[in-house]
Amino acid sequence: MSDQPRFRKIFGNVATREQMFALFNRDQKAPPEDRISGRAYVSEWFEIEASEYHFMLDILPPLFLRTGMFGMSECKAGYITSVFFEITIRGQRRWFTGFCDLSTPQSPDAMREAIIAYESQLSDSMTREEKLEAIWAGTHPDFRGIAGSADPSAWPAEHRGKRTILVNVGSHGTILKLLEDLTDEEIEEKLRTGKPSTGA
Template identity: 70%
Template sequence: MSTHPPFRKVFEGIATREQMFALFNRHSDTPGVDPLSGMPYASEWFEIEAGEYHFMLGLLPPLFQRTGMFGMSEYKAGNITSVFFAIRIRGRERWYHGFCDLTDKRSPDAMRAAIIAHETGAVDSMTREEKLEAIWSATHADFRGIAGETNPDAWPPEHHGKRTIPTYVAEQGTTLKLLEDMTDEEIDSRMPAVRARSRRGAGNDAEPS
């Protein structure tokens, strides 16, 4: 059984600044939940304007920052914090906010992949990067890895920190491979299962496409 978080889009359209701040506190008056735990917010996401992304980036020193992503140093509650994404989808830059549970350090990457999968529908017009993100998201956490994390000698130093995934290679069987090194044929062979999983998961998303 999959333990993938039930990522949920909670607002249709692009949130204004006022709407964004309202969504930050959308569970404050929800009966029967404990907003102080942060858990009601975990895995929720919505689209924002570029201005709100940059406004929040300048508000506080980020907890972490890398290309197209940063996390807020002020936690919502517990281990739940806001993560902001700049994602190019079909040639157009778009911006998103999501609440990630950082007890799972891969949560921001999984959130990003889930947003891409939702916004593209995993259709044939997906770019190579979008397909790789969708494959990563659809792969069970037990089979996703980080090169050099548990066995540094197994990977050259320049590959440490990159994502790995089991891949079938002719005459070698199933072997670990860098996600970024998957061939187009290997990607295409995985996409039918990714699409099927995306369709099954859509029923659990608030505001599905």
């Protein structure tokens, strides 16, 4: 499809099984039409453990199976399904999954190439904005929100409508903070650990 979104990594760490399934369902708050059409998911990808790759391969007979790649026979929406990859990058074997639009036959190969290109770059090549987007995408909906959506008076007018995220500040507990106000240290910690914003 000519308007297919660019491939994008949505989680900064290697996902556990629990995190993998949470990421599969992370867009429950997306508009219904985007969930039904699959636009809420298509082209998103993240890294998983080898055990999760083989676990998913054993759940159902794959829709297709090629060397280092298979597609789930159960679609997420329309022609959108999860595709799993085993890829060797810089001599290290790694595993990934992402949502591909199979109405575009070359979509799985294009995603594989995008993953290789992205992961072959230096980790510090991401811009601050790209890091914030990855953190937002990988954070459970319970730990993120929109400033002023519940209580407009709790936020200054200039911040209402901005994205917020729960942040663990150590001995001071957990606070709600604007996503755009995360410090460089908070950003790197979230990308490194891949844990929910509560620090749990």
